[in-house]
Each structure stands twice: as structure tokens, then as C-alpha cells.
Amino acid sequence: MLPFVERVIARDPGEKEFHQAVREVFESIVPVLDRHPEYRQARIIDRLVEPERVIMFRVPWMDDAGEIQINRGYRIQMNSAIGPYKGGLRFHSSVNLSILKFLAFEQVFKNALTTLPMGGGKGGSDFDPKGKSDNEVMRFCQSFMMELCRHIGPNTDVPAGDIGVGAREIGFLFGMYKRLRNEFAGILTGKGLGWGGSLIRPEATGYGAVYFAAEMLATRNQTLAGKTCLVSGSGNVAQYTVEKLLDLGAKAVTLSDSNGYIYDEEGIDREKLAFVMELKNVRRGRILEYAAKYPNAVYTPVDPTLDTNPLWNHKAECAFPSATQNEINSKDAQNLLHNGVYVISEGANMPSTLDAIHLYIDNKILYGPAKAANAGGVAVSGLEMSQNSLRLSWSREEVDGRLQNIMKSIHQASVEAAERYGDPGNYLMGANAAGFVKVANAMLDQGLV
DSSP, rough: OOHHHHHHHHHHHTOHHHHHHHHHHHHHHHHHHOHHHHHHHHTTTHHTSSSSEEEEEEEEEEOSOOOOOEEEEEEEEOOOOSSSSEEEEETTTTTHHHHHHHHHHHHHHHHHHHHOOOOOOEESSSOOOTOOOHHHHHHHHHHHHHHTTTTOOOTTEEEEOOOTTTTHHHHHHHHHHHHTTTTOOOOOSOOGGGTOOTTTTHHHHHHHHHHHHHHHHHHHOOOOOTTTEEEESHHHHHHHHHHHHTTTOOOOOEETTTTEEEETTTOOHHHHHHHHHIIISOOOOTHHHHHHHHHTSSEEEEOOOOOGGGGSOOOOOOEEOSOOOOBBBHHHHHHHHHOOOOOOOOOOOOOOOHHHHHHHHTTTTTEEHHOOOOTHHHHHHHHHHHHHHHHHHHHHHHHHHHHEEEHHHHHHHHHHHHHTTTTOOOHHHHHHHHHHHHHHHHHHHHHHO
């Protein structure tokens, strides 16, 4: 392990997700640091792992039974060298400082890759919207925004959605900000189309992951047409990954949630996808219902005694992990490789463990790391910010075209950086190097701040 990573672990004990993210980046960019001694001299890496600001606050709210509840809110403003802080809000019981620091750290490099002027941040709460009424979610969001509003703004920090924060939550948060500050400003992305949102924003992360996979396949003169794909998750990212796979002639055969997963050998067609969208987005049900609706599909409940996820143990060519961090361990990675998977495009943030990533790279498969492959979501968030600043609304075709061009640019930057620093075909190294150099140079230009 690098001595620098050991120092981070000693300084921030117990933050295992953050340690993992730091190792993943800095183990892969040693050639960059060796070629640029000025980065070491200016202690760029030491400054990058220390957030510019960590905000932690109490969020009191009242449930429908009249009982007072207390949650903890966060905003990590990691780095603003190339633009305002930008990154989602996550509402989930697993949220803690380590998870948000890892997400904010990843966001810095992801945003740098998009070609748009955005710094990196992340936030959220250990509040879980699952099982809560609309009124309970509204009261929580309003209380959360009463503190968050002090720290965000269109030229300072522009949050978006993430796990547990969809259109409903963004609406409640925006409404409270507007009331508190008496201004209609582009301080959140993922807004409704009627009040400042952008077309393609809900679809962007899933679409972008598929576009990135298509770019990787093109380097081998292949397309997605006819490919069988494993997709995890069943939320926003997974749904639109499946939709774009259908558009490009591929077949998705799996979806999952925290209770289990479905395997549909016939493929998830548009009718089945529409059912999943209504199930998850409207009724907020469980993926088990898919197997009841379509009996040819097989449902497998989560078995906590297993050390692998059986979703990744089916024959396929492509995998799109779109659920959450560390959902693929080394045994899962071995199963993927054994079953013929040679394209992995990460829709979730850090869904593969370091051991799994090493297997991908050692086997020279087409591996699109999250900070490159899932950057489509924040890219269209950046386009939403641009539209808000211009007081314009672009067409679906224009936004989708810009998204495709951004994913092509991210792919090209990753390919070129990997070649420049001596490891051609290594998208992890290439993406990390390209994002790091852009942020590091901006930090050098701006002095010791």
C-alpha cells in the first residue's frame, strides 16, 4: 500500500469506503505523479483528500403519528478548483461521513471528466424515505433545507438527487429553498420540467453508461446489438440503462432491489420495463412482483449467508452494476469472467471492490469505471445549470446529443491518458489520470488556497 494511503487511513480511521476510493485513484496515477514532480511539491494529493468544507447538522421533523424524529444531515464540499461544488444528495439509512466523503471525492474527478466547469461535492442524510408517507418526506425535506440553504447557491454549490432522492424529494427541497430565500434560482438539478428541469436528466446516468459501453466496444469494432446484459438495481439508473440497451438492440435479463433479484431469460422488453417503472416509481413496490406478473422470470431472494451475489452468475457479455457501492466482490468478478462477460460499465458509484477491479484489469476486459461510465448524470445536471443560467430550455434531441458527445469526450480522454502514461486500454488509469491532471493544474494556477 502507498505510504500516502496509509497516512489517510491513520488520519481518518474507520472510513473504509473513503479509504477504498482514495486507494483506487492514487494507486493508478503513480506514473502521473512521477512525471509531474510539481504535484508532489505542491502537495496536491494531500489537499485533494481533505474536503474544503464538511457541514454536519441536526434534522428534526415530525412523523404522521405526531412523534418527533431526529436525523443527521451532511454536505461535503470537497473541491471547487474548476467550478461550483456539484454532486447529489443521498437519503438512506446507510449514509455516514465515510460514504459521503468517498462519493464527494469520486465526484471531483467525474465532474472534471465531463468537460463542464463543476467542482465536486456530495451530501445527504441517514433518513430513509422508504415506507414514509409523502407528508413525512415533505416535512423531513423542509427541515433539511432549512439548514442546507445556508450553504448552497447557483455559483457556490448545486446539489442533485441520488439514492432516495428523486423528483418528489427535489420538489420539496426546492420549494422550501424558494420560500426561505425568496428567490427562484438554479440551486438544485433534477427539477421538474415545468419549473427549470432539463429533458433527459432522469435518463442521463443510465443512458450515459450504455453510451460509454458502446464507445468501448467500438474500439474492438463491435456494437451492443445482440448482446445479453446483466443489470443490477431497479431504480432510475437501472431503468434507463435497460431502455437504452433496448434502443441499441441489446437484451437485459436481470434487475434487483434490496430484497432480491429477477432473472428473465427472455429479456426485459418495453412492456416489462414499463411495468417496472410503474412498480418502482409510482407504487414503490418490490421487484418480487415482477416474477408474479411474468411467471417465466425467476425471483431469487437475498441470502445474507452467501459471499457472492448470484445475479452476477449468469451467461452474458455485458454487465451494468447500477445499484450501490461494493456490490461486486472478487468472487462475483470471477463469476462474471467465467460466464463470458467482457464489458463492464458501472452505473453505480464504486460498485466493484478493489480486488474485483484488479481482476478486470488483469484480464484486459473492457472496464468502464464509475467516474467515467456514470458521468452522464452529472453531465446533464451541468447542462441543466447552463439552461437555468440562460433561462432557456433545450429540446430532448439537443440534450441527448450533447450527452452523447460528452460521453464520447470522456471515453477519448480516458483512452488518451492511459496511452500517455504507459498503460493503453486501462480505462481506470486513464479516467483517473485525465480527471486528476485537470483538477491538479487548476489548483496549481490558483495558489495555496
